[in-house]
Amino acid sequence: MKRTLLRVAFGLLLSLPTLAQQHSEQNHDKYVWPKDEQVKQKLNNWQDIKFGLLMHWGTYSQWGVVESWSLCPEDEGWCERKGPYSANWYDYKKAYENLQTTFNPTKFNPERWANAAKQAGMKYVIFTTKHHDGFCMFDTKQTDYKITDKKSPFSSNPRSNVTKEVLGAFRQQGFMVGTYFSKPDWHTEHYWWPYFPPKDRNVSYDPKKYPENWKKFSDFTYNQIEELMTGYGKVDILWLDGGWVRPASTIDSTVSWQRTIPYSQDINMARIAGMARQHQPGLLVVDRTVSGEFENYVTPEQQIPDHYMPIPWETCMTMGASWSYIPKENFKSARKLIQTLVDVVAKNGNLLLNVAPGPDGEWHEEAYQRLQEIGKWITVNGESVYGTKPLAPYRQGQWAFTANGPSSYASYFAGESEKQLPATVSLPMPNASPKAKVTVLGSSQSLKTAKTKDGLTVTVPEKLRQQLPNQPVWVFKITS
Structure with a gap:
């Protein structure tokens, strides 16, 4: 089903009871911003x-x-x-x-x-x-x-x-x-x-x-x-x-x-x-x-x-x-x-x-x-969570994006059997500066990057991969 930004249909996924069992669909194009x-x-x-x-x-x-x-x-x-x-x-x-x-x-x-x-x-x-x-x-x-x-x-x-x-x-x-x-x-x-x-x-x-x-x-x-x-x-x-x-x-x-x-x-x-x-x-x-x-x-x-x-x-x-x-x-x-x-x-x-x-x-x-x-x-x-705003493209594949001031965050979702970060990742952020500083939250180490037409390629050292194992989400911080 195609959805516009302000009109979303939510289907009930579960056969188990819900809060009110009434939210199979909702139309949000009538949202009214508060004036107070x-x-x-x-x-x-x-x-x-x-x-x-x-x-x-x-x-x-x-x-x-x-x-x-x-x-x-x-x-x-x-x-x-x-x-x-x-x-x-x-x-x-x-x-x-x-x-x-x-x-x-x-x-x-x-x-x-x-x-x-x-x-x-x-x-x-x-x-x-x-x-x-x-x-x-x-x-x-x-x-x-x-x-x-x-x-x-x-x-x-x-x-x-x-x-x-x-x-x-x-x-x-x-x-x-x-x-x-x-x-x-x-x-x-x-x-x-x-x-x-x-x-x-x-x-x-x-x-x-x-x-x-x-x-x-x-x-x-x-x-x-x-x-x-x-x-x-x-x-x-x-x-x-x-x-x-x-x-x-x-x-x-x-x-x-x-x-x-x-x-x-x-x-x-x-x-x-x-x-x-x-x-x-x-x-x-x-x-x-x-x-x-x-x-x-x-x-x-x-x-x-x-x-x-x-x-x-x-x-x-x-x-x-x-x-x-x-x-x-x-x-x-x-x-x-x-x-x-x-x-x-x-x-x-x-x-x-x-x-x-x-x-x-x-x-x-x-x-x-x-x-x-x-x-x-x-x-x-x-x-990467509190006080942030969503950053386009928001969600793409295993990636989610947020920003807060000069800092952007690219969150990498670990796959079911993925215990370590890949040695090389491609951040799908085409507007990222080639001079941007990139780190992984949990470490202050600056990572080596290379600019591509689709964003940045980031090299993750083996030692760092071993220091941050078994994470559900790894977060790359990009600072201009």
Whole structure:
């Protein structure tokens, strides 16, 4: 499929569940640049930091099932119900919601997460305050379906207001912090009204026909977001999921999942964003997939665009196979994760990498190991990532290109069995000066170069090749 710079179709690669399972296609030609100077400044800062952490966590981790989606009465693979209650949806929903009474993550230690993320080179965090199931990981006053309610055994823990603890721990390490919040809420009767049992992920009644019900839901949403914007310190990003909750005027009938939205579900984003920014000046608002002024950056899911995109964007991707905790996770290799980061940055994006805590409040140890490995690479090569801008030709074969001031960086992706740099490499940079100084990050040694019509041929001494073995990406620094 051919793609223009501002119009990209992202196909779902995985049959496993995704954050919202709605991002099979997105049209970005409607991107609206922010006008608010504080928002523009924060967006610039966010684009410079490149690498963030996302965490999906809720009562569902106790069953090791997909986040929220097993509640959804759709005949889709990611909505499949399993276990002793699966035969009857009503029994299943009751048992699922009863997980609140056993959720007790006594090993919860957000400082360990923040330290591990910082050492890996991550610089912002998005935490799931509420997923589609409606269970709140913060001390909301709008519902008792929350971790701080007395029905939850963890409510007696002094750190029971989990969102506050997480944001505080990461903020202490200098992170930008953000709140994931699901616009749809499958617990409140004002969205899935019991009078009309739900048929799918959407509101179970026509908001136009029952405006009082919809107003109650809209106010409920507004009030919860206001709580997050006022009781949790400085917040940098409001990351909204559940793109089927949107005005009818924004539905794009050329996008398959949007064609299934039966009603206009307008929660008045102008009102929400205005309130949120009154409390949090410069706040980035990410109303995912709803193109316009409240989608400050776009969020391809489990996908990387195949080329440079000139708008702000972020690939959100799982470190393993699942967004939520599963007992035996299949984590991507550090090599794969580092190459993904470099690929994304060269195309003008950020990488938001998801790690899922378990029911005890801990990550898999393997997740910590992956972050350590990434951190070792970042310590040496971070200057080719942070604060850089993409440099044409952006991505070409095994190469990715970035620049920062007078320095350009050509990142060489190691092949599966490639343990050492080649003795000679050809940098496809036809505009490079024949007098440019070329080094490999991790060494200060200037390398011998020869100008060609396609760029520079660089000779890598054997001793240097042996000094820098087994790298997922080797970075050449070119200084004019």
